[in-house]
Amino acid sequence: MEFAAFADRAATIEAESADTAITESVTDLLADAGDDLATLARFVQGRVFPAHESTTLDVGPRLCYEAIARAAGQNVSADDVEARLAETGEIGEVAASYDFGGQRGLAAFGGGGADALTVAEVERELTDLAAVAGDGSQETKVDVLFGLFNRCDPDEARYLARLVLSEMRIGVGDGTVRDAVAAAFDVPVDAVERALQVSNDYGYVAEVARDEGETGLDAIDLEVGRPVQAMLAQAGTVTGALEDWNEVAVEWKYDGARVQVHYDGEAARLFSRNMEDVTDPLPEVVATVEASLDAPAILDGEVVAVADDGAPLPFQEVLRRFRRKHDVAAAREDVTVRLHLFDCLHVDGEDLLDASLRERHDRLAALFDDDVVSDLWLSADADEIGDVEAEALDAGHEGIMLKDPEAAYTPGKRGKHWRKRKPDVETLDCVVTGAEWGEGRRANVLGTFELSVRTDDGYAQVGNVATGITDAELDAVTDRLEPHVTAEEGRSVAIAPEVVFEVGYEEIQTSTTYDSGYALRFPRFLAVREDKTPADADSLSRVERLAENA
């Protein structure tokens, strides 16, 4: 296909506003694509390379402006191009506004002709351009781009400029291409979706859909060395997770950077969340993996920067390691990293995407014999989950992940099967007005604390807290409260309002359980506010406001 024909189709697509019309136009484009199918399935999304490839054009805006300026003629400089961009705000518009050499050439041929750019040629030239490296590479890249722009008419220039800067913006998203592939080659959308998840390559999937149909799509498997998109999480709550699932798989949410490990039986390669190859900057992670594995595997996890005492450092520190291309040894001295693996997508020829998290985690745990694998707690108890969260926070991590233990691994999906518990937006300072002695090992310490807020004439209860308190804190809190016990009945004690607890919670609900008319959902102990007296504690009217504004 001539590049001019692609530009023409792109312009048509861009002019459409309805999603269905856009999908239909992309469907037609793919159906007519012939040998250019794979390339067009990428170009239409503004991609030159498959999503799983780390290859980039490595063409910054300035370099592109220079190439445009050179093609536009002697009197135009990169600064002029940039100035026009400041006016119009869109690089395609700017590129289309110049008279390039090619326009005159095309006019002479009456459009098209021997010198007409083809889609295949653009793809080839850009692939060669991406491979240019070393001294003088920037100059060579400008030369290649100049050569292309010089043969463009305004419409071609518009879409070439956008393609080069990954700013296609014609309203075609991942979902559009998925649906268009399904429609163009009469295969089920689900089969296309799965194949895309597994291969991360729209071009390849489009070709398989056309040439081998549904059977071919179903046969696409994960491949060691070809990264897949990471499964993502939504914000969620413990109460929500407990409502939705019988049991919740709880893990620490490590504060680091996502890493996907591909081990081919001999060597490991590592990929970042956006599928960049980060093998070289992380030799000790590679060594950890290679020391334990003896069969091919694809694993998912987080790399965390740690201080000398093992405590996690802010995640910016780990990014310093990810970005390091030179002098890795020195960077390694500066920032120590640890690998925490939490999922397993493939082991020794077997894809595990469709297996449950429960099974995938078991398979992962069987591959390593040290503490590389995340601890996973299965729980149906909010207090227990709260304790895991308290431990995670104590250990310096971000909080917890709540996962559906039965769910499959869905690459690239921000679904509801993985949830990250948001940090508390608000906390409440509550007065402790009662408590209960613990049981068994904890019989000598107070365990559950009655939380109240101030009212006009006293205090009203909003809940009980038993979660988030370490054993050491329980001892200290018991010593602090015991002198204020005013009455005792069974394990329950009444306590004079003296001590203020800061508590986190997920939600405030109206409730008839407590005399305040409200109940904190999933309250967690955060601290004793020694700096506050009950007079400084929160009031019922604040609770009312918080409940209303939720």
Ligand SMILES: Nc1ncnc2c1ncn2[C@@H]1O[C@H](COP(=O)(O)OP(=O)(O)OP(=O)(O)O)[C@@H](O)[C@H]1O
């Ligand atoms: N045990 C774990 N299981 C899954 N993801 C984890 C875990 N520990 C840390 N993480 C990190 O938490 C992220 C989950 O949140 P999300 O999928 O929304 O990613 P994100 O957009 O990078 O969000 P965030 O900025 O909150 O990390 C994962 O991408 C991963 O990097």
